[in-house]
């Protein structure tokens with residue numbers, strides 16, 4: 433099948449990873465435990481009781497992994513920094529060995545012509561800070577600003593693309609309300625409070641980056657999802673869509689880009705909180721101007737109105753989540769290029785900024801075949817479909833500047849441990865052998881064709 437590789441000039445092709453998912457070496461060189469190390473230790477939290485070791489042993493194999501990126505022809509690489517490596521005590525002293533790892537990574541990338549896109553926080557909060565309340569403690573805005581200052585003062589001379597947070601929805605509602613991610617709480621109000629403090633930390637860090645890295649692009653990555661109701665929706669269905677959309681999308685779009693939470697979210701959560709965690713002036717801090725928006729998107733969300741139903745997300749009264757429409761990936765996630773297109777258009781309209789697709793991809797039960805290759809036609813089809821959706825969104829007026837495949841390589845998929853494979857490169861966790869999958873070869877071909 434031939435695939436149309438015409439994208440705008442300068443469109444960036446990348447791949448993404450995150451520190452805890454690939455690095456391993458969780459106790460090396462002074463790194464302290466993160467909330468994910470703690471979470472993994474509790475039976476039942478992670479499939480097979482998998483942990484952050486060995487992951488892809490990337491902490492020790494970093495130079496070879498950069499060579500692999502070069503071989504794929506990547507223009508850019510999105511990675512995150514492990515706060516517990518850089519400041520093991522959460523606040524205070526920098527750990528030279530920790531920051532040096534990322535400094536070497538940045539140098540290696542630049543030497544190979546690959547632009548680093550650095551995310552400051554992709555969920556591995558130092559456990560010592562969770563012991564002080566984590567994202568529920570308002571002081572975290574200052575802890576995060578201090579950590580940001582430390583990182584940008586060491587890497588800001590070379591890094592031009594900064595992202596404060598990855599998917600704050602996951603670090604708040606998925607982690608403090610739904611309990612699926614660390615620290616595994618299940619409280620409706622806590623999710624709202626954590627979301628607020630994440631936005632506040634983000635907004636406090638933005639000027640710190642700007643002061644240290646004049647000219648750099650500053651961003652945040654959200655995971656918005658298109659919410660669809662049933663065909664021919666009733667008024668109640670439309671209300672369910674609105675409630676779900678508020679708790680999934682509006683809760684971040686509002687503070688970041690409109691200086692206010694959606695009024696309907698405030699009204700629909702008034703029964704559970706007086707919103708006392710929102711202080712005067714907070715929204716101004718949270719809406720600090722950005723240069724672009726990162727969008728991670730994998731699937732749409734479907735809901736309908738059901739009398740008496742209470743979705744666990746805040747404001748979820750009367751909302752029932754309905755089954756995804758097949759085909760599904762190995763995660764059980766709906767494959768919907770249309771949903772990808774629609775949420776890109778929505779995001780562009782909400783933020784009025786250039787967009788990077790900072791994550792998109794699919795999990796499949798890949799195996800190395802007897803011929804030594806990894807044949808993953810489903811991932812290639814997903815890639816084609818979603819790149820087509822990106823191009824369609826560009827044609828429809830969205831200013832999309834690049835696409836990052838999730839993920840560069842198979843890795844620790846959070847609560848699913850090593851049981852789900854998202855890589856365009858296969859990792860054998862016993863030998864740490866990397867094998868470029870067929871989809872990875874196809875991605876390399878697309879990149880090469882685009883660059884002509």
Ligand code: FCB
Pocket residue numbers: 450453598599602655728791838845846854
């Ligand atoms: C996103 C996360 C990323 C990865 C993918 C599959 O929500 O940002 O770390 O786990 O999902």
